[in-house]
Amino acid sequence: MRTPSARPRRLRTTSAMRRLVAETSLSPRQLVLPLFVAEGLSEPRHIRSMPGVVQHSRDSLRAAAAEAVEAGVGGVMLFGVPQHRDARGSGGLDPEAILNVAIGDVVAEVGDDTVVMSDLCLDEFTDHGHCGVLSDDGTVDNDATLEQYAVMALAQAAAGVHVVAPSGMMDGQVGVIREALDTGGYRDVAILAYSAKYASAFYGPFREAVSSTLQGDRRTYQQDPANRREARREVSLDLAEGADLVMVKPALGYLDVLSEVAALSDVPVAAYNVSGEYSMIEAAAAAGYLDRETAVLEVLTSIRRAGADIVLTYWASEAAGWLSALAP
Numbered sequence: 554m555r556t557p558s559a560r561p562r563r564l565r566t567t568s569a570m571r572r573l574v575a576e577t578s579l580s581p582r583q584l585v586l587p588l589f590v591a592e593g594l595s596e597p598r599h600i601r602s603m604p605g606v607v608q609h610s611r612d613s614l615r616a617a618a619a620e621a622v623e624a625g626v627g628g629v630m631l632f633g634v635p636q637h638r639d640a641r642g643s644g645g646l647d648p649e650a651i652l653n654v655a656i657g658d659v660v661a662e663v664g665d666d667t668v669v670m671s672d673l674c675l676d677e678f679t680d681h682g683h684c685g686v687l688s689d690d691g692t693v694d695n696d697a698t699l700e701q702y703a704v705m706a707l708a709q710a711a712a713g714v715h716v717v718a719p720s721g722m723m724d725g726q727v728g729v730i731r732e733a734l735d736t737g738g739y740r741d742v743a744i745l746a747y748s749a750k751y752a753s754a755f756y757g758p759f760r761e762a763v764s765s766t767l768q769g770d771r772r773t774y775q776q777d778p779a780n781r782r783e784a785r786r787e788v789s790l791d792l793a794e795g796a797d798l799v800m801v802k803p804a805l806g807y808l809d810v811l812s813e814v815a816a817l818s819d820v821p822v823a824a825y826n827v828s829g830e831y832s833m834i835e836a837a838a839a840a841g842y843l844d845r846e847t848a849v850l851e852v853l854t855s856i857r858r859a860g861a862d863i864v865l866t867y868w869a870s871e872a873a874g875w876l877s878a879l880a881p
C-alpha cells in the first residue's frame with residue numbers, strides 16, 4: 554500500500570499543537586453586543602423569538618452595558634424602542650426620546666471603558682416601519698430621509714455616542730452624516746456604515762425585538778441576496794463618502810461577500826451575526842440538536858476567518874466569558 558507523502562494530521566495531534574497553528578483568533582475585544590432599550594419599561598421584557606435577549610429598561614440597560622464591559626467586549630450597539638411612532642420618525646431626532654437618553658445613560662455608565670455605538674435609522678421610530686420617510690406614492694424618499702438622518706446623527710453625537718451606525722441603506726447617507734457631524738463640531742464621532750446590507754429573512758426576530766410595525770419588505774433599499782458585485786460598489790461608495798468602518802450584514806449567508814469586502818476595504822470590517830442566525834442556534838440547542846457553546850464559537854470563528862475584524866453578536870458577553878475561560 555502506498556503511504557501518504559504528506560500528513561497534515563501531525564498539526565492536529567494535541568490541543569496545544571492546534572492552538573499553536575490556529576490561523577484565526579477570536580477575542581472578546583472583537584465582539585460588539587447589540588442592546589435594545591424600550592421606553593416606559595420598569596423591568597426588562599423577554600423577546601419570545603430571541604431566547605435570552607430582552608428589551609431593556611433604562612436601568613437594566615446600564616447594568617447590561619456594565620456587564621458587557623466587565624466581560625471584555627469591544628463595544629455595544631444601542632437600539633431604541635419608542636412608545637409612540639409617527640410618519641417621519643421624529644422620536645429618533647428628539648434629544649429627549651428613548652434612544653438618545655439611553656445613549657447618555659450608557660456613556661455615563663461605561664463610556665470611558667468601551668465604544669458606544671448607536672443605530673442610525675428611522676425604522677424603529679416610524680409608524681409604517683420603513684427606514685425612511687415616505688413619498689406621496691408610498692415609496693421611501695431617499696433624499697428627504699437623508700435630511701432626517703443628518704439631524705438624528707447630531708442628536709446621537711450630542712448624547713455622547715462614539716460611533717453612529719447608519720443602517721438604512723439610503724444612497725449618500727454616509728456623506729450627509731459625515732458633513733452634518735463635522736459642521737456640528739463632532740469631528741471625532743466615527744461612522745460604522747452598514748455598507749452591504751441585504752434584504753434578509755434572517756432579520757425576522759429583530760422585528761419583534763424592536764416591536765416593528767413594518768408591512769411588506771425593504772427590497773427597494775436593501776440589497777438583493779443574489780448580488781455580490783453590487784456589495785463592492787456599495788462599500789466603495791461608503792469609503793469614498795468617509796466611512797470609518799464598514800459592515801456586511803447578515804454574516805453567515807454572506808461570508809463570500811465578507812471575504813471580498815475584507816480584501817477591498819482599507820478600513821476595519823464588521824459583520825453582523827443577525828437575530829435569525831442567533832435564534833436558529835438557540836432553537837436547535839434548546840431542542841438538543843447541537844451543542845450550544847461549540848456551535849456559537851464555531852460560527853463566530855467562521856465570521857472572523859471570512860475576514861471580519863469585528864463581529865456584532867447577541868452572544869457577545871457570554872462568548873467573551875467563554876473565551877476568557879479558555880485562554881486566561
Ligand code: PBG
Nearest residue numbers: 674676720755756759827828829
Ligand atoms: C434597521 C436594522 C435592522 C437590523 C439592524 N438594524 C432591521 C432591518 O433592516 O430590517 C437587524 C438586526 C438583526 O436582525 O439582528 N434599523
